[in-house]
Amino acid sequence: EAGVTQSPTHLIKTRGQQVTLRCSPISGHTSVYWYQQALGLGLQFLLWYDEGEERNRGNFPPRFSGRQFPNYSSELNVNALELEDSALYLCASSLAVRDSTDTQYFGPGTRLTVL
């Protein structure tokens, strides 16, 4: 069974540009989570989507946004890129949220570099 996939693997952008990252969850998983892992800051929760709806949002500015499609895949959009947005962006998926102990399975991440 395929795991969580993310694209692209690497991305280089310049300040002020916009970027879209993509995530496909494990088949049968309806919840998708986005995390940012910046150097020295650990993993920070960004967004959680379930059944096409945004369920929770971390402490990030509105220029970080996303959506979940009917097939449960998801996009993360970042507008007006800043240097500090350089990070590894990780997507995770889990089964339908009925129990907060549902395990999250992570993709390999997208490495974003902002110059």
Next chain:
Amino acid sequence: SQQGEEDPQALSIQEGENATMNCSYKTSINNLQWYRQNSGRGLVHLILIRSNEREKHSGRLRVTLDTSKKSSSLLITASRAADTASYFCAAGSRSYQLTFGKGTKLSVIP
């Protein structure tokens, strides 16, 4: 804000030795999870312990949870060079998001 805080930040041991990593968290949790990350790649789920459990085993892994002290520990027995990675604890709450610590970087020397 980071809820889980791992200790130590870095650990270097010889192959065959045991490795112990600790984690503290700040608020109420539903569960505490441990993940491994190799060289800045994706995270691999290792083990989950529920808030009403005190100890859990999985292969060479042993996790303990002390909710009164808001702390957890991960023990890797008989370490191997392949265990070299960063290990993160993640606090699972009723809001279904995971709050990660900054991780412990484990180096196992052959």
